[in-house]
Amino acid sequence: MPSPQIRRLTERHHFPVLSEVTLDRFAGQQENLVLFFSEDPAKFPESNDVAMVLPELVKAYAGRLQAALIERGSQHRLQTRFGFNQWPALVFLRRGEYLGAITQIQNWDDYLREVDRLLSAEPVPAPAFPIPVVADNRPHSPAETPHE
Numbered sequence: 001m002p003s004p005q006i007r008r009l010t011e012r013h014h015f016p017v018l019s020e021v022t023l024d025r026f027a028g029q030q031e032n033l034v035l036f037f038s039e040d041p042a043k044f045p046e047s048n049d050v051a052m053v054l055p056e057l058v059k060a061y062a063g064r065l066q067a068a069l070i071e072r073g074s075q076h077r078l079q080t081r082f083g084f085n086q087w088p089a090l091v092f093l094r095r096g097e098y099l100g101a102i103t104q105i106q107n108w109d110d111y112l113r114e115v116d117r118l119l120s121a122e123p124v125p126a127p128a129f130p131i132p133v134v135a136d137n138r139p140h141s142p143a144e145t146p147h148e
Contacts (some may be wrong), residue, residue: 097123
């Protein structure tokens with residue numbers, strides 16, 4: 001269940017909630033879109049802070065920036081697509097193409113500076129999601145040991 005701050009984004013500000021299925025079509029129709037990945041506000045309380053800042057960012061960019069929320073069930077799968085590794089996250093797209101991401105809560109001036117940079121940037125490939133590498137430290141039989 002979303003927190004009151006996050007519910008307010010849909011109820012008061014009418015930001016749409018997107019899933020893996022609905023994201024691409026919606027994003028492709030928007031000049032500039034910011035996606036809000038909140039994860040669980042009980043685990044990541046900064047999500048409530050970002051939920052308070054997001055409508056102000058949209059207002060500051062008066063018509064140049066649309067916002068949408070990513071539904072909880074799609075967030076981790078889409079996280080791998082957009083390559084961010086901290087929560088909460090704001091992912092910026094232009095006509096569905098990746099511009100960049102801002103994670104965690106920031107100072108207002110830092111938001112403005114970074115959003116200005118992102119909105120003037122050309123789309124780039126999203127960074128690869130870091131996959132942890134686990135060493136195989138099991139003992140190997142002589143047949144499994146590579147020969148030089």
